[in-house]
Amino acid sequence: MSRIHNFSAGPGALPLPVLEQVRDELVDFRGAGMSILEMSHRGGVYEQVHMQAMADIKTLLGAGADWKVVFMGGGARTQFALLPLNLGRGRRTAYLTTGAWSEYALTEAKKASDAIELWSSAGTKHDRVPAPGAYAPDPAAAYLHYTSNNTIFGTEYSRVPDAGGAPLVCDMSSNILSRPIDIDKFSLIYAGAQKNMGPAGVTVLIIRDELLARSPADLPEMFSFQKHAAQDSMLNTPPVFAIYIVGLVCRHVMQQGGVAAMDALAERKATALYAEIDRDGFYRGHAQRDSRSRMNVTFRTPSEDLDKQFVKAADASGLSGLKGHRSVGGLRASIYNAVPEAAVDALIAFMGEFRRKHG
Numbered sequence: 018m019s020r021i022h023n024f025s026a027g028p029g030a031l032p033l034p035v036l037e038q039v040r041d042e043l044v045d046f047r048g049a050g051m052s053i054l055e056m057s058h059r060g061g062v063y064e065q066v067h068m069q070a071m072a073d074i075k076t077l078l079g080a081g082a083d084w085k086v087v088f089m090g091g092g093a094r095t096q097f098a099l100l101p102l103n104l105g106r107g108r109r110t111a112y113l114t115t116g117a118w119s120e121y122a123l124t125e126a127k128k129a130s131d132a133i134e135l136w137s138s139a140g141t142k143h144d145r146v147p148a149p150g151a152y153a154p155d156p157a158a159a160y161l162h163y164t165s166n167n168t169i170f171g172t173e174y175s176r177v178p179d180a181g182g183a184p185l186v187c188d189m190s191s192n193i194l195s196r197p198i199d200i201d202k203f204s205l206i207y208a209g210a211q212k213n214m215g216p217a218g219v220t221v222l223i224i225r226d227e228l229l230a231r232s233p234a235d236l237p238e239m240f241s242f243q244k245h246a247a248q249d250s251m252l253n254t255p256p257v258f259a260i261y262i263v264g265l266v267c268r269h270v271m272q273q274g275g276v277a278a279m280d281a282l283a284e285r286k287a288t289a290l291y292a293e294i295d296r297d298g299f300y301r302g303h304a305q306r307d308s309r310s311r312m313n314v315t316f317r318t319p320s321e322d323l324d325k326q327f328v329k330a331a332d333a334s335g336l337s338g339l340k341g342h343r344s345v346g347g348l349r350a351s352i353y354n355a356v357p358e359a360a361v362d363a364l365i366a367f368m369g370e371f372r373r374k375h376g
């Protein structure tokens with residue numbers, strides 16, 4: 018078996034012990050005589066997996082009894098539309114725009130609510146997140162939405178933005194479980210699983226109970242947070258395989274020391290990688306220093322041609338997924354929780370060699 022260093026932005030690297038466990042229990046799931054892919058989601062064996070995953074997500078995020086975990090399909094992008102439909106129909110909703118994903122979220126919100134953009138980094142190519150005091154919060158908004166980590170541009174909030182008392186809603190797709198959060202500041206958090214939580218196919222929502230009452234009664238049931246929550250995400254057939262793996266990833270994170278350990282790991286990896294980028298001006302980071310992401314590190318070499326050579330040579334050296342997003346160009350190393358320090362060390366060594374050759 019040979020596994021390469023995977024810097025993919027998503028679906029991203031999964032912990033090897035999780036993949037090995039999935040392999041080992043695939044054909045006969047824990048003595049059931051069938052795989053988890055083949056059994057009823059209403060049976061006791063799957064139900065235990067499902068409920069445990071929900072409980073573990075709450076434990077990892079520090080969410081108490083007044084929170085509900087909801088598993089939904091359709092990716093994080095479906096939530097861009099479902100959020101205003103459930104929480105903001107006919108009302109004003111507020112958005113902080115810090116990249117492509119929050120732009121999409123705002124566009125969808127405009128279709129279902131009176132959505133306003135409180136702040137945008139578009140004027141500086143999304144190289145930063147708002148500094149404290151950069152915008153006036155809207156206390157009357159149905160909610161304030163922000164994207165805690167901007168996967169494409171490589172920026173990240175290091176503190177929770179001010180919602181001015183409005184409920185705070187966060188797309189945490191690309192940095193959930195990588196840093197401790199003060200859950201009391203939030204009303205709803207959602208994340209496509211395929212970066213830090215598991216495979217594509219399930220979106221995880223953590224919703225404060227009091228918000229569930231806002232889902233309008235005339236919403237189609239499959240669009241309603243309230244209906245999904247009331248049925249423990251068994252309104253229809255849930256994405257069982259994805260949820261099972263999310264549960265395994267949660268257990269793995271717990272065994273590693275929880276979110277605090279992931280935080281320390283992210284800090285070590287990002288510090289080392291940015292130090293290499295900052296070494297002598299050969300590499301240039303995209304994000305302003307105080308907005309740098311610890312999950313998606315965006316940078317470039319002195320020319321587009323060298324960027325291309327970098328990606329090609331890196332691939333040949335077993336370093337995969339380093340091409341920047343097509344809308345930004347350059348290079349991007351996604352160093353999610355499951356990317357080991359050894360992979361980052363290998364990338365740094367490669368960057369040093371590449372600089373010596375081309376600098």
Ligand SMILES: Cc1ncc(COP(=O)(O)O)c(C=O)c1O
Pocket residue numbers: 027091092093094095118164166167168169188189190191209210
């Ligand atoms: C921050 C963020 N939000 C939303 C999405 C969209 O997720 P999905 O593909 O699950 O719809 C992505 C995908 O990369 C993302 O990085």
